Amino acid sequence: MTPTMLQVTDLGHTYQSKDGPYDAIDALGFTVAAGELVCVVGPSGCGKSTLLRTVAGLIRPSRGSVSLHGTPVDGVPEDLAVVFQDYSRSLFPWLTVQRNVEFPLRGLPRAERAARAAEALAAVGLERAGRKYPWQLSGGMQQRVAIARALAYRPALLLMDEPFASVDAQTRFELEDLLLRVRREQDTTILLVTHDIDESVYLGDRVLVLSKSPASVVAQLPVDLGEHRDQITTRASDEFVELRAKVAGLLQGVPQTEPVAP
Ligand code: ADP
Secondary structure, three states: OOOOEEEEEEEEEEEEEOOEEEEEEEEEEEEEEEEEEEEOHHHHHHOOHHHHHHOOOOOOOEEEEEEEEEEEOOOOOOOOEEEEOHHHHHOOOOOHHHHHHHHHHOOOHHHHHHHHHHHHHHHHHOOOOOOOOOHHHHHHHHHHHHHHHHHHHOOOOOEEOOOOOOOOOOHHHHHHHHHHHHHHOOOOEEEEOOOOHHOOOHOEEEEEOOOOEEOEEEEEEEEOOOOOOOOHHHHHHHHHHHHHHHHHHHHOOOOOOOOOOO
């Protein structure tokens, strides 16, 4: 049986704001198996970032627990990497692309750092950009650098928070395909948050649909679109169209005719 990489149990978080307490997430539970790519989709403001920050150990949850390969998350885990939406703020403009990718590897010998960075940059098609600075690259290329940096770290779990929301549609498709290819090649475990229904179905092995705030898991839909997906044929397939309609219905609170495993 595939081992569980991430276990989220009965998670809840209440923010204390000046208007009083606010429940952002509640009674939220799911698991991610090693090597799985799980997409979390939910309406804007439902608590997706709160969930992600809790899993990343950046927020201590008010209730419930998170564990990564069996170890309770209490602070930012060593073997976790996060790719955020805003690449322009996540890369250091004064460091070259190569140095940016090597940055989280500071504890390793120099030769290994260089080798890992070169391998990760090649995986995202940027083998020739190592000496450039981030500001000399397009937005899509900068996000590739951010992905390369995460991959070079070889995290047990890669968290992605709306990673392709700030690039144009064509680049978004390219980056989605890049992600599917590298996770196939490197067997990375990924939890990706998006508000884009189509993206969640296109990328996921499984889609977790969240309710409105306070977010809990409304449904978990397995995606049987195979390992090799294609922006044109996959998105036009009956399975894809059916699944996206199901996710859209769940997000709008439309009752489902068949039961959907929570
Ligand atoms: P999403 O990522 O789905 O857009 P968030 O997790 O960012 O949602 O936010 C969920 C809810 O919690 C929102 O209503 C937001 O206003 C509220 N919220 C987020 N951060 C804080 C905070 N630090 N203090 C108070 N409320 C917050």
